[in-house]
Amino acid sequence: MFSAILADISGNWENILKLVLASICGGLIGFERSLRHKDAGIRTHIILCMGTALFVIVSRYGFTGSFGNANSDVTRIAANIVTGIGFLGAGVIFLRGGSIKGLTTAAGIWTTAAIGMAVGSGMYTIGIISTLFIVGIQFLFHKVSPGTENMQLNELVFTYPEGSSILDDIKARLKQHHIHIQGVKISRNSDDTVTATISIWVGKNESLSDFLDIAAKLPELKDYSISN
Template structure:
């Protein structure tokens, strides 16, 4: 009987490993080891919760409530997933990874409860969805923020030209700071911009787009 339970933990770990490999291939915070341990650990807790406790009353083995440990796995893994979420360049990162950790725990619990088809089916579903939704659908891509330091010639119409180029590309200025530097004919504006870029594909075109403005002297990504 315990060998069958061990098999459930192994199968759950393999499902978690597959999801972790997909996350690792995208350079995400939690990879193969994290997802493997979460899935195997969740399956173990589910098996313990379901089969590990018996109460002998009058010589009869009576199973206790199998949900009491399993319920703690859901809340405990939620706390683990929160550690994957952080703020970078005014953009929240790690939400998908945190959700993946939580779902991986669910897969482990399903297999631990002897629901092999459900657990393996959800693993395939998650892998297929990640592959499909990372295939370049514009409506799926989340906006990104970029911080740039720009040296701009202090000439009439320079700021207007830069703003027009950004607006034409659908880029929004979130924060803006400007300082004047130099004197005489070498006057320039030193700008620090935080920009919201519509999609990942547009971010690659950001630097060439700004450099095409004649008054731009240099652009640095911070």
């Protein structure tokens, strides 16, 4: 039995290398996403890319011996990957504050699956080039907004009771001070409070002291901080 396993491994080196390459490609994309503190990070993208490559490998080689000369469509499993990834991508898209969030992450998940399929099919160059394209696009165009050349990105962190409408008040006050909001990330705490992290663009010589003085007086605010 052990010799049979060794023989099987020696006959599948190419497929094993496909899984390794798919994991590397997924890891590169996931690393960039993790730097942005996205929920779908390194582990998600590695598993996703390797999994789709494995599906393609199984669909091409897994059933050859089982069906003999039967006329089986080896593209069926690969075709259904697209449908399955659509459901996974939909899970990271959500509506917050009147705007849709997570579209870039969902598109990245969808494309990562395509890269895994390419690698699993033996299209190594296409998979590698596509990975470099995605990572390059994410780094090049992330958080680039018109008029932000002389500005820096800061993060305001507010903690308040769950169910409070204080976040809408804070966002309205930021707009009154002509402060551009890049994005908002919300996390729920175990003590029935909510922590909101608001990414904002601020002029390099601009002070937030006036806004923070006003925000500190909000009755439901538990804690706040600023980082850059």
